Amino acid sequence: MSCIDEHSYLTLCNLLSDQIALSLPPDKVYLAEARLQNLARQHTHGDINALIEKASTVADDALRTELVEAMAINETYFFRDPILSQSFLDTMVPALLEKRRRDKTLRIWSAACSTGQEAYSVAMLLDQHFPQLKEWEVTLIASDFSQSALNKAQQGCYGLNEMNRGLPARNMALYFEQQGLDWQAKPAIRERISFQKINLVREWPDSLPVFDIVLLRNVLLYFSMEDRQRVLARVRKHTANDGYLLLGSTESLEKTAGFVPAIPGNHRPFYQPA
Amino acid sequence: MTTTQALVIDDSRAMRLILGDLLQQLGYQTSEAGDGQQAITLLEGDDTIPSLALVDWNMPVMNGLEFIRAVRQKPCYSNMKLLVVTSEAEVGQMVEALTAGADEYLMKPFSSEALACKLEMMGLQRAQRA
Known part of the structure; x- marks a missing residue:
């Protein structure tokens, strides 16, 4: 070598x-x-x-x-860190169901989705635990800078090792079908996610909406402080004032980042706009 | 009494060794059985109920599915988590195992990380070393 x-x-x-x-x-x-x-x-x-x-x-x-x-670091797996399920089930979605009950819209962004496991985890959580959302207009955008990662995410096709990591067997049986040695997410779950190529440090599409929930997990830790601040400032503009930002389980934000802990006293990794 | 003991049930001695080693690295004390019937005999002869059993699917005398059905009929084993570890990767078999009372399903071959991940999903924290 x-x-x-x-x-x-x-x-x-x-x-x-x-x-x-x-x-x-x-x-x-x-x-x-x-x-x-x-x-x-x-x-x-x-x-x-x-x-x-x-x-x-x-x-x-x-x-x-x-x-x-x-x-690029593409490390990801289904239902990574318990905080993902906990924050969706206990706090974010119940609160948003109440706050958005009139217009019945929910917008979620998996902002560095890599090969898609995070976005599929969210789609499965919503399907299993919030059946009332079937009457809502739910937008789930998953983006990444890497076209090859996005292609895989869009196909929703995973090998044995990826399926074994974090995905409950019940979900495997419910939401995936075998394709030879691989498993593919069923169309009903794939169709709920819109995949887009977005490089967080380049131009973002004008059509990118304001989101109720932004997942920016295990990304900022690879950025310089300057890039981190720049990306966070833009994420803030795309997060509803009463929305949420979820980071990776070991990540936290500085006080100047424009977000405050969603649960007072708990300084990571779950935030709301200041 | 429930402890951080794990029972490995597999007809392959090599697989029992591998799984036992992985579990010991995660802090479990392990015991082993070569089929479902041996496992039941082992359980009945011991006051200590393992917190976890790793169960192969295809075994002689009593297979994994029959073992799961047998232990799930006995309330004393209701807290024992059952993880099916198998090369059987058919959805139908997975559903059958879950319906019979398995808590999770891990397909062979798997990484040690995948095993640790499954245990965490099953609410089993890394056991404390004595």
Whole structure:
């Protein structure tokens, strides 16, 4: 395996920061080497330094995209962290059912959905626990910067290991069907989610509405402080004043972020606009 | 008395060793049986009821489904969580196991993380080491 030299690693860090605001620490050279190996074999005879150079200098968007996607962190699984179910079942949806009872609309955004498990978890939670929402106009948007992750999310097709991680067997039987060795979400659940390509640190679509619930989980921790503040300010504009923001279970926000804990005294990871 | 003991029921000795090792890493004390009938004999001969049983599907003498049905008929085992660990990945079998009283279903092959994840879903926290 070729080793990444200092100059190339710096170039890679700058590229990732520019493209997806991923702040790669100096001690992750080994990670970059492991993740870029295959791509280097395909494009630059195994030379990772040449791959980074090519992706950063040549007007080859496709290669740049491939490199960035190879470095992206796509870790996700169904019903990740108990706070997801707890906050939906105990607080957010019951409160919103009351607050939105006149216009009967509910808008939810899974803002860095990766391969989609979070969005499907939400769709299953709503279906199982809030049957009254069948009469409502429920919008569930799942977005990610990575087209390959989105393609997988949209297909809703998962392998055994992904199915084994976090998905209750009852949900597997109810909402998925076998496709050879894989399992695919049934159309009835897939059709409830609208998948969109959105890079959080680039332009957002004008059509993106204001949401009642924004899930921005395990994303901000990879951003620099500056990018984090910038993204949060935009998320605030797309969160209803009485809406909610849910982060990853180990994440928390600074007081200046424009959000306050949804449950007073409990400083993470569940917030409302200040 | 319920403890952080786990019973591994599988006709494959290798699988019993692997599962036992994984559970011990999660802090469980383990015992093992080669089929459902052996497991019932083991349970009846011990005052301590395991908090968890990992149950294979295809086994001689008494298979996993028959074991689940048998223990779910006895109120003394109602707190014992039953996780089916099997290479049977048919929806019909999954539903059959859940209907019979299994709490969860884990398909082989699986990662240690997937096992830990299932236990957490079943309300079983990582057991404390003595």
